[in-house]
Amino acid sequence: MASVDLRDELTCSICLNIYTDPVPVTLICGHRFCQDCITKTLDNQSGREYSCPEGKHGFIVVENFLSTRPGQKEVGIPCTYCVHSLVPAAKTCLHCEASLCETHLRVHSKSPEHVLIEPTTSLRNRKCSVHKKVLEYYCSKDAVCICVSCRLDGQHRTHKVETLNEASEKKKKKLRNIMEKLTSKKKEAEKRVQSLQELRRQVQEKAAGVTEQVGALLKDIMKQLKTLEKRVLNEISRQKEQVSLRVSDQIQQLEIKKEELSRKMGHIEELCNMTDPLTVLQGCESDSDDYCDTEEGDNEDRERDDNKVRAVGNLDVGLISVTLHSGLAGIVTGVKRQLHVPDSSDMLLDVNTASDILLDVNTASNDVTVSDDFKTLCRSEISQSRPETSDRFEKNQVLGSRSFSSGRHYWEVESSESGRWIVGMAYPRIARKGRQSVIGYNNKSWGLWRWDHDEYSVIHESKEILLTHRPSSQRLGIYLDYEAGRLSFYELCEPITHLHTFTATFTEPLHAIFGVDFQFLKVHHRSFQSVNSWLRIIH
Known part of the structure; x- marks a missing residue:
């Protein structure tokens, strides 16, 4: 009885024979036929509608189920054998070079040569171009997929080969490692984006506050x-x-x-x-x-x-003039305390005007003079015969008396119109003799140099940077943010010009330092004139 049922299941109701095709055609009503039989039967029917040969109960096969028309629902890769309906394929057989739906898959051959893969239309790259056989192995040496004939008889017979699954798993492992690295980099990039977004937000908040x-x-x-x-x-x-x-x-x-x-x-x-x-x-x-x-x-x-x-x-x-000028000076001084340096918006209300900077005569070279108010430094042609001490500079320099070990500070200097001079900051343990004692020619000082042929340069650790801005004013502003490690120089022209900013991690108290007329420095083949320069601390 079971045998009879199985024969009925495999018999075409049109030709009454076992299906002539490897896989029968199934209509949407569920009835199956040989492909040639059902095609001839439906071709002999007229009209826009087709009926199943077994439509005893009036089952109608509508044309839009039998053909592909614009607007028809996409089914991905269709079953090769469901010619009159778009039934999605479940697998593709590399041996048959056909895609099969679930129904056709049940009666498909289970022999090893019928290799089933996920539905695909790209069958050409699944077979060996030489032997036309299914690619089953992977040659590690040549990094290519090969068939069984390539492995046994071809040029890969002496090479180390693996099954596609083995090679695929190894490659997946490498790809996962790469994925982990890429994921880590992506997370790092996301963190940087978040950091930059936070910085942008902070800048916007600061801008609003400023x-x-x-x-x-x-x-x-x-x-x-x-x-x-x-x-x-x-x-x-x-x-x-x-x-x-x-x-x-x-x-x-x-x-x-x-x-x-x-x-x-x-x-x-x-x-x-x-x-x-x-x-x-x-x-x-x-x-x-x-x-x-x-x-x-x-x-x-x-x-x-x-x-x-x-x-x-x-x-x-x-009296009127004094009243006016003193009032304006008071306003200007107040403004400078609150807002002076153009690019330091975070120090609007807490910058200190270092009006108490004086020249420390105990450090002054014998080749310079210091004014009675300890504000002006000049080159002297006559030795000042000051007592020789360990604090006194050999060269034409002098330290400021005040030290800075925290906070933000601002002061101004005025200079001679021509000649050479230097302003900067230094640790108190800067050398007092030799070239290493000169401002900028060591790791204990930072200096802005003005050369007598109208150019600026900045020097630290004997490394000189020539500035493109040409001197155009005799007034300079110096700004120190000790905690931030910033030492900035500004030329007080109109508009104020930023000359340079040193950045460092300050580890000792800093002193202002000044120098004039360094005739002994013949660096960069510069030509020197005999001009006595001077510097004055304004406030």
Whole structure:
């Protein structure tokens, strides 16, 4: 009975024979036929609709199930044997070079030569181009996939070969290792992206904060300027009123004098009109002390009156100027404490103006002079014969008296228009003699050099960098951020120009250091002029 059922399962209901094709064609109604049988049967039917030969129950096969039309649902790789319907393939047989759906797969040959793989349309690269056999092995030496004939009879017979699965697993292992490395790099890149995004966020927050600070600072400046304007205008108004009162007093005195003169002139006119000589002579003698003054006395009175007019008629411009300049200087000093260095927005409100930097004469070379206020350094043609100590420089240098071991600090210097000079910072244990004592020619100092042929350079550890900016101002700003390890130089021209920033990890207290006219340094074949240069600490 089971045998009869199996025969029915394998018999085509059209030709009543066992299926002539390796795999029968299955319609969507589930009935199976030989491919040639069902094709001829359906071709003989007319109309847009086709019916299954076993459609005893009126089962209709609609055309859109039998052909591929635009808009039909994609099924990936279709089964090769389901010609009248798009049934997705479950496997591809390399031996048959066909793709099979689940139904056809059940009756497919299970022999070893029928190799099944995932559905694919690329069958050409699955077989050996020489022997036309399925690729089953991998030659490690030549890094190619080969068939059994290549392994036994071909050029790979002496090579080490592996099954495709073995070789694939090894390659997968290598790929996983690569994947781990790439994953690690990706995570690192993601961290860097997050870090940069955080930095961008911080910069935006800082920019917003700085914008607010600058706005508040400018408002405060405007307020101070308004206050200063009011103070100066009040001083001008006060002087105007004071001068006006003095002038009015002088006018009143002169009006009284005019009336007295008019009275005298009237009396004289009366005497001149009299005909009696005795009356004229007697009247003149009695009034001689009043209106017979000498010409010399008149000149003295005029000179005294002119001096009074000049004294009360001028404003005290000097006082007005001092009031204006002192007020502006106060505003500028306050602004510099809050905002001065262009690229240091994080130090707006906490930079210290190092106004107490002085030159330490105990370190000054005998070839330089130091001013009485310890602010100015000049080259001297005459030796200063200072006591020889271990702190004194042999070359034309001097240290600042103040040390810096924390915080942010700013100060300015003024220089000679020509000649050579150096400004910078140094540790106090910098050498005092020899070339290693020169600013920048060691690892204990950082210097900005100005050469007498109009160029700047910066030097540290004897490494010199020539700057492209040409000197255009005699004023320099120096900014030190000790914790951040930044030493910056600015030329205070219009606009302010950033010259250079040294970056380092400072490990000792720093002192400002200054040098002038280093005639002994014949570096870089520079030509030197005999010009005595000078430096002055402004504040």
